[in-house]
Amino acid sequence: MxxxxxxxxxxxxxxxxxxxxxxxxxxxxxxxxxxxxxxxxxxxxxxxxxxxxxxxxxxxxxxxxxxxxxxxxxxxxxxxxxxxxxxxxxxxxxxxxxxxxxxxxxxxxxxxxxxxxxxxxxxxxxxxxxxxxxxxxxxxxxxxxxxxxxxxxxxxxxxxxxxxxxxxxxxxxxxxxxxxxxxxxxxxxxxxxxxxxxxxxxxxxxxxxxxxxxxxxxxxxxxxxEPVDAEVAEFLGDAVLVPGVSSDGRVLCEFGALPARGYVPRGDVEVMLRPEQITLTAAGAGQLDAVVLRVAYFGHDAVVELDLPDAASKHGIRARVVGHQPPEPGDKVGLVVVGPVRAFPQR
Structure with missing residues (x-):
């Protein structure tokens, strides 16, 4: 060797x-x-x-x-x-x-x-x-x-x-x-x-x-x-990036207060989570409500593009779900983030 x-x-x-x-x-x-x-x-x-x-x-x-x-x-x-x-x-x-x-x-x-x-x-x-x-x-x-x-x-x-x-x-x-x-x-x-x-x-x-x-x-x-920055995160796979503010090792964003892994910069940050971290629940049962815009079906899984009607800002939110029972466009759903996220200084 x-x-x-x-x-x-x-x-x-x-x-x-x-x-x-x-x-x-x-x-x-x-x-x-x-x-x-x-x-x-x-x-x-x-x-x-x-x-x-x-x-x-x-x-x-x-x-x-x-x-x-x-x-x-x-x-x-x-x-x-x-x-x-x-x-x-x-x-x-x-x-x-x-x-x-x-x-x-x-x-x-x-x-x-x-x-x-x-x-x-x-x-x-x-x-x-x-x-x-x-x-x-x-x-x-x-x-x-x-x-x-x-x-x-x-x-x-x-x-x-x-x-x-x-x-x-x-x-x-x-x-x-x-x-x-x-x-x-x-x-x-x-x-x-x-x-x-x-x-x-x-x-x-x-x-x-x-x-x-x-x-x-x-x-x-x-x-x-734990990508080193947002560019690496996006290069390695699908990444959802939303603005946030760091506080005591956690980040505050549209999804509420989320735990963060690795180094967390102070102040305004860009919050990165993977689409598979976003779980769909019944409307009103999650951290945030959304409406299904489009569904890209791949057989083993599906990528769901979501609209956040009650969010202060609009961002491309995508969830990756198992493929056997994806939602339909127009469905109202709740969103729950599972696991820690990454935070980068805002670009």
Whole structure:
């Protein structure tokens, strides 16, 4: 297993610095999802770790080796890192077995056993070994690409948006197979993605990249429940933001006095709660009354857009409810906030 440490890393292209003084630790045997929008620098960070891009300053340490910085430079092929590209990058002229065994350092007579072991590890049947990549589905191709990356038993595996080109059902199945394979090998992994739900469900740690640095890093549950600011809150998922005033560790807002988690700034604040924290009750039985404006139905759940006719100010209030019995537009309901909220200085 391999730990990865970035210390003060600055990197970019030409004169432009995409990353500026970035620090990040990926503990051995864990998975970190690097999450960010287009152009945020997440792929640049992965390229620096892989060795495809030399940082201008700072250090990259993989395991017990400094692979970049402090006078050191280890080329990609000597870092012992597995790399899975977005499009898989399989060799079209080689069979599945040939792709997986490509570059294995041990004798050819041992390749077949390793290929069959890896096909089982990534959840593919052994009879695919002699097929060409163009005879596989997209999800199967990505699993073969993962098997190829795992073949030489690297301590670190880097995944550059490997599921983004797959449809929803195939993406989930391939992602689950990848997570199982990584756990089975004990490899450390870094996943680059722009999909918030993927990052939260796949990784032990999420690092949000933006503005040239790491906006926040930590366990998914902490980031989702305790985002560092309103922008991170909105980036990580649906967020309801209403004005309020802080007082003694609680916030006063349209929903009344609510407990707050984490640091609470003094004075006027922006109160953040997640739509699933808003429970619908009978009208008159909640902290606030509302009228249902619209319902977006997703099967497993539904997002309910609400109007607050008696509130002093109007804000986009949304509740997330289970999908089996959503309300109808025009229904009068009561609202109850469950659990602590976050408070940020007003923007």
């Amino acid at each position: 391999t730990e990865v440490r970035l210390r003060g890393v600055t990197a970019g292209y030409g004169r432009e610095a995409v990353l500026d003084d970035v620090d990040l630790v990926v503990r051995e045997g864990t998975t970190t999802a690097v999450l960010g929008g287009s152009g945020s620098g997440k792929t640049t960070l992965l390229r620096v770790v892989a060795g495809f891009l030399r940082p201008r300053s700072g250090e990259v340490v993989v395991g017990d080796r400094t692979v970049a910085g402090d006078g050191a430079w280890v080329p990609p092929e000597r870092r012992g890192v597995g790399y899975v590209r977005q499009e898989g990058g399989l060799f079209p002229h080689l069979s599945v077995a040939g792709n997986i065994a490509f570059g294995l350092p041990w004798p050819r007579r041992r390749h077949r056993d390793r290929v069959l072991e890896l096909l089982d590890l990534v959840g593919l049947p052994s009879d695919l070994a002699d097929r060409r990549p163009d005879q596989l589905s997209g999800g199967q191709q990505q699993r073969v690409a993962l098997a190829r990356a795992l073949a030489p038993r690297p301590g670190l595996v880097l995944l550059d948006e490997p599921f983004s080109s797959l449809d929803t059902a195939l993406r989930a199945a391939t992602r689950d197979a990848t997570a199982r394979a990584l756990r089975a090998t004990g490899a450390t992994a870094v996943l680059v993605t722009h999909d918030q739900s993927e990052a939260l469900s796949f990784a032990d740690q999420v690092a949000i990249v933006g503005g040239g640095g790491i906006r926040q890093a930590g366990p998914p549950r902490v980031l989702y429940g």
